[in-house]
Amino acid sequence: MRILLDCFGGDRCPKAPVEAAVKALEEFGDLELLLTGDKDVLERELEGKVYDKARLHLVHAPQVIGCHEKPTDVVRLKKDSSMMKAIIMLRDDDSVDGMVSAGSTGALVTGALVRLGRIPGVIRPAFCPILPTMDGSLVGICDSGANVTVTSAHLRQFAIMASLYMQNVYGIERPRTALLNVGVEKEKGDEIRQEAYGLLQDTEGLNFVGNMESRDLLSGKYHVVVADGFSGNVLVKTTEGTALELLKKIKKDIFSRTIYKLGALLMKRMFKEEKEFMNYQNYGGSVLLGTSKVVVKGHGSSNATAFLRCIEQAYRMKKSGLNEMIGAEIAKYEHYED
Amino acid sequence: MRILLDCFGGDRCPKAPVEAAVKALEEFGDLELLLTGDKDVLERELEGKVYDKARLHLVHAPQVIGCHEKPTDVVRLKKDSSMMKAIIMLRDDDSVDGMVSAGSTGALVTGALVRLGRIPGVIRPAFCPILPTMDGSLVGICDSGANVTVTSAHLRQFAIMASLYMQNVYGIERPRTALLNVGVEKEKGDEIRQEAYGLLQDTEGLNFVGNMESRDLLSGKYHVVVADGFSGNVLVKTTEGTALELLKKIKKDIFSRTIYKLGALLMKRMFKEEKEFMNYQNYGGSVLLGTSKVVVKGHGSSNATAFLRCIEQAYRMKKSGLNEMIGAEIAKYEHYED
Numbered sequence: 001m002r003i004l005l006d007c008f009g010g011d012r013c014p015k016a017p018v019e020a021a022v023k024a025l026e027e028f029g030d031l032e033l034l035l036t037g038d039k040d041v042l043e044r045e046l047e048g049k050v051y052d053k054a055r056l057h058l059v060h061a062p063q064v065i066g067c068h069e070k071p072t073d074v075v076r077l078k079k080d081s082s083m084m085k086a087i088i089m090l091r092d093d094d095s096v097d098g099m100v101s102a103g104s105t106g107a108l109v110t111g112a113l114v115r116l117g118r119i120p121g122v123i124r125p126a127f128c129p130i131l132p133t134m135d136g137s138l139v140g141i142c143d144s145g146a147n148v149t150v151t152s153a154h155l156r157q158f159a160i161m162a163s164l165y166m167q168n169v170y171g172i173e174r175p176r177t178a179l180l181n182v183g184v185e186k187e188k189g190d191e192i193r194q195e196a197y198g199l200l201q202d203t204e205g206l207n208f209v210g211n212m213e214s215r216d217l218l219s220g221k222y223h224v225v226v227a228d229g230f231s232g233n234v235l236v237k238t239t240e241g242t243a244l245e246l247l248k249k250i251k252k253d254i255f256s257r258t259i260y261k262l263g264a265l266l267m268k269r270m271f272k273e274e275k276e277f278m279n280y281q282n283y284g285g286s287v288l289l290g291t292s293k294v295v296v297k298g299h300g301s302s303n304a305t306a307f308l309r310c311i312e313q314a315y316r317m318k319k320s321g322l323n324e325m326i327g328a329e330i331a332k333y334e335h336y337e338d
Numbered sequence: 339m340r341i342l343l344d345c346f347g348g349d350r351c352p353k354a355p356v357e358a359a360v361k362a363l364e365e366f367g368d369l370e371l372l373l374t375g376d377k378d379v380l381e382r383e384l385e386g387k388v389y390d391k392a393r394l395h396l397v398h399a400p401q402v403i404g405c406h407e408k409p410t411d412v413v414r415l416k417k418d419s420s421m422m423k424a425i426i427m428l429r430d431d432d433s434v435d436g437m438v439s440a441g442s443t444g445a446l447v448t449g450a451l452v453r454l455g456r457i458p459g460v461i462r463p464a465f466c467p468i469l470p471t472m473d474g475s476l477v478g479i480c481d482s483g484a485n486v487t488v489t490s491a492h493l494r495q496f497a498i499m500a501s502l503y504m505q506n507v508y509g510i511e512r513p514r515t516a517l518l519n520v521g522v523e524k525e526k527g528d529e530i531r532q533e534a535y536g537l538l539q540d541t542e543g544l545n546f547v548g549n550m551e552s553r554d555l556l557s558g559k560y561h562v563v564v565a566d567g568f569s570g571n572v573l574v575k576t577t578e579g580t581a582l583e584l585l586k587k588i589k590k591d592i593f594s595r596t597i598y599k600l601g602a603l604l605m606k607r608m609f610k611e612e613k614e615f616m617n618y619q620n621y622g623g624s625v626l627l628g629t630s631k632v633v634v635k636g637h638g639s640s641n642a643t644a645f646l647r648c649i650e651q652a653y654r655m656k657k658s659g660l661n662e663m664i665g666a667e668i669a670k671y672e673h674y675e676d
Contacts, residue, residue, distance in 0.1 A: 068523075134583050145520055148528045182483055182571045185406075189568065190486045214572040215579030230528065231569045233520045234552040238576035241553030243584055245472050250612060259604050266601030270591050278584070 001030050002096045003294075003314050004089060007037035007045075008064070008082035009103020011301050017102070018045045020307030025051050027308070028315055034089070034096065036061045036082040061085035071106035075114050087111045090293050098294030098314040100285070102302045108295070109146050109288070117292045119323055121330035124150070125290035126158045126229070127297065128165055129236055130283050135220030140166050140175075142224065144232035144286060152195035155179070156203060159226045160329050161289040163206055166223050168320040169313065175223035178212035180231055185211065192228075200226070205329055214238075243278040284309030287317065290326065294318050339368050340434045341632075341652050342427060345375035345383075346402070346420035347441020348640050355440070356383045358645030363389050365646070366653055372427070372434065374399045375420040399423035409444035413452050425449045428631050436632030436652040438623070440640045446633070447484050447626070455630045457661055459668040462488075463628035464496045464567070465635065466503055467574055468621050473558030478504050478513075480562065482570035482624060490533035493517070497538055497546070497564045498667050499627040504561050506658040507651065513561035516550035518569055523549065530566075538564070543667055552576075581616040622647030625655065628664065632656050 005021055007014040014037055021033050032055045035042055039060040046056075063080040078084050083103045090099050101108055109125070118125060126143035133139050142162035147154065159177050166175040179196055181189045186197055188211055200208040212222055214235055227235060250271075254264045264271065276282060282305060285298040294317045298310045317323075343359055345352040352375055359371050370393045373380055377398040384394075401418040416422050421441045428437050439446055447463070456463060464481035471477050480500035485492060497515050504513040517534055519527045524535055526549055538546040550560055552573050565573060588609075592602045602609065614620060620643060623636040632655045636648045655661075 134587055148520060148531075180572065182486060182568060193486075213575055213579075215575040215582070217576060217579060218583040219579075230520060231572045234518065234569045234572045235576055237551055237553040238555060238573055239580045241551075241555060241557075242577045242580040244553070245556040246581055246584055246612075246616070249472055249615075250608075253608050253612070254605075257608075260608050263601040263604030263608075266597050266604075267592075270588075270595075270598050270601075274584075274588060274591065277587075 001028070001315060001318060002032045002034060003311060004034045004036060004059075004086040004096060004099035005307075005311065006082045006086050006099065006101035006103055007035045007042060008061075009101045010298060012303055013102070014042060014045050016302060016304045017307045018042065019304035020311060021056060022049050022051045023304070023308050024311040025055050027312070031055065031315060032057070033311070034059050036086045038062045059085060059089065065104060065107065069107070071104065071110040074104065074107040075111045083107060084111055084115070087115045091116050097318045098296070100296045100298060100307065100310045100314050102285070102298030102300055102307070105145065105297060108297055112288060112291045112295050116295070118290055119292055119327045119330065121327060122161070122290035123157060124154050125288050126161065127286040128162045128289050129286035130170075131218065131236070131239060131280075132277060132283065133218050133220040137172070137220050137223065138166070138170055139217060139222055140224050141232050141236050142226060142289060143229040144227070144236045145229045146288065147229040149230075150192065150228040152192050152199055155192070155196040155226050155228070156199040156333065157290070157330060159200055159206055159208070159224065160203065160333075161326050162224045162226065164322060164325050164329060165287065165289055165317070168322050168325065169316045172223050174207040176209045176221065177206050177224040177226065178209050178222045180214060180225050180227040180235060181211035182213070183211065184213060196226070203333065205332075240280055247275060247278065281306040282309065284313045287313055292323070294323065339366070339653060339656060340370045340372060341649060342372045342374060342397070342424040342434060342437035343645075343649065344420045344424050344437065344439035344441055345373045345380060346399075347439045348636060348638050350639070350641055351440070352380060352383050354640060354642045355645045356380065357642035358649060359394060360387050360389045361642070361646050362649040363393050365650070369393065369653060370395070371649070372397050374424045376400045397423060397427065403442060403445065407445070409442065409448040412442065412445040413449045421445060422449055422453070425453045429454050435656045436634070438634045438636060438645065438648040438652050440623070440636030440638055440645070440648075443483065443635060446635055450626060450629045450633050454633070456628055457630055457665045457668065459665060460499070460628035461495060462492050463626050464499065465624040466500045466627050467624035468508075469556065469574070469577060469618075470615060470621065471556050471558040475510070475558050475561065476504070476508055477555060477560055478562050479570050479574050480564060480627065481567040482565070482574045483567045484626065485567040487568075488530065488566040490530050490537055493530070493534040493564050493566070494537040494541060494671065495628070495668060497544055497562065498541065498671075499664050500562045500564065501544055502660060502663050502667060503625065503627060503655070506660050506663065507654045510561050512545040514547045514559065515544050515562040515564065516547050516560045518552060518563050518565040518573060519549035520551070521549065522551060534564070541671065543670075578618055585613060585616065619644040620647065622651045625651055630661070632661065
């Protein structure tokens with residue numbers, strides 16, 4: 001198992017990915033990592049760290065991607081950047097199985113589409129981040145930002161891909177799959193949603209349970225939520241934002257009175273656990289489903305734990321043979337999608 | 339000031355609206371209320387209550403709307419239901435200024451469009467619920483469900499209407515108005531969003547501050563968020579859902595250990611305040627902006643407090659002359675929207 005790690009994407013680079021790389025090699029005995037980025041900087045970062053040198057390789061990619069560069073420019077002009085180098089190696093080197101990057105989302109999606117390509121039959125790759133639910137399970141949201149406009153056929157493919165992902169990478173049997181809508185009734189939403197409802201019902205491999213309202217995302221009723229990239233993005237970011245703001249408010253209010261501070265002291269461990277529970281860093285990244293090889297997108301603010309979980313996701317996606325299963329399942333319905 | 343109150347829409351009818359009516363007459367000395375619904379039932383519900391009988395009138399509307407009736411059927415066939423009767427009276431009786439209903443959203447929107455009509459120049463009425471922000475202010479989200487598909491011209495009108503609403507009903511000077519998108523950069527989102535960005539920039543009366551990401555909804559950075567009805571609906575319901583689920587989880591976790599229970603005892607008042615803070619019942623309903631007379635939609639689960647706040651919203655909308663201001667402002671840009 002060989003995975004590429006873009007060490008110059010994200011706010012805490014290269015410290016966080018390098019730290020994660022060392023831990024990942026400890027955790028997974030059959031893993032080899034290829035770190036892309038400025039070789040000198042990476043070597044300095046690795047100095048003094050203890051790891052199996054035979055399983056960690058450096059790939060020199062010194063070009064820097066600016067904050068405001070257009071994705072198409074990055075793909076065309078920045079072939080020696082840590083991200084594009086990884087994408088191109090992933091495409092050209094048969095011995096490499098996947099990649100992890102916390103760099104620009106737009107550049108990663110465009111690069112993956114243009115340089116890497118899709119699983120045969122897949123119309124559009126889509127992001128599938130996961131969130132913890134209140135009953136201790138997980139829910140994957142697909143798409144959440146790769147495609148701001150979609151057709152009903154896209155939505156069906158997102159459902160198939162995400163359902164296989166939740167089943168094979170997280171061990172959820174027959175994931176309960178729902179369509180994000182403005183109400184649970186079949187006739188809700190626009191034409192695309194109404195069409196998609198029918199397609200999802202007719203897809204044998206799916207455990208389609210109907211429309212869902214966004215207020216039930218964390219309830220545990222669903223394992224897969226199918227959405228266009230625009231409303232899926234709103235769904236995921238609103239959840240993260242609300243949880244964060246609410247915990248911040250509670251913290252602020254605690255400091256407003258001595259008696260609250262006293263109470264909070266007794267509940268210190270609980271508050272820490274709530275914070276960890278809603279901390280997306282603990283759940284890895286947003287995998288890009290449908291690309292010909294495994295691609296995992298880390299959050300821009302990923303710390304070492306988040307990078308480690310991203311590497312684990314890529315590892316488990318490859319191990320499970322997810323892409324082959326997606327290809328086989330999509331092929332069953334491909335005639336609908338032309 | 340005469341306001342119609344649909345007393346047979348919502349889960350807690352007619353108890354909650356009738357209780358709210360009595361309180362509203364106390365609170366607003368120049369208010370008259372017209373309660374629609376089954377007269378016998380309403381009379382029984384009012385028995386023993388103390389209120390100014392000269393300012394409370396009953397309008398007999400015995401027809402019942404079933405749970406699964408199609409909005410168009412309700413509008414066509416249920417003219418003697420508590421909701422449709424209110425809409426028709428609002429249209430026909432010049433002395434009536436507005437209405438409040440917590441009944442079916444679809445029937446209310448369709449009824450308002452077909453029977454009541456719009457402010458001249460307004461293309462589509464839109465919902466604008468409000469949420470509290472972490473800095474103690476408010477944010478209105480428009481649209482949040484009346485229009486699942488929109489054009490950029492619609493979005494501009496939503497911005498104008500909601501901005502005037504937040505300014506005139508909540509006293510927020512030059513409300514900071516943002517467009518819901520998947521990123522803050524100007525070029526983000528689909529064509530509709532990109533077009534809308536330009537239109538909003540060119541609208542003089544607006545304090546347009548650019549795109550916003552859903553994670554910042556509660557931050558206090560914005561007073562008006564402009565969205566299509568689909569993603570706006572996701573935004574509002576996800577916020578409510580996440581806050582509710584998180585508070586439920588904290589409550590459950592408190593009961594898992596004695597020391598937490600002890601801590602929570604000291605913080606009892608604080609937790610109650612957090613709960614009240616996020617309880618949408620305290621913020622009234624989702625006003626329908628753009629109809630020729632004032633319409634306020636209460637949440638289906640509205641209690642007496644929520645109904646009271648809805649009546650207050652209708653009262654303040656009428657008092658402020660909001661509809662006239664919307665008409666005047668929209669007229670300035672009407673030539674763009676044809």
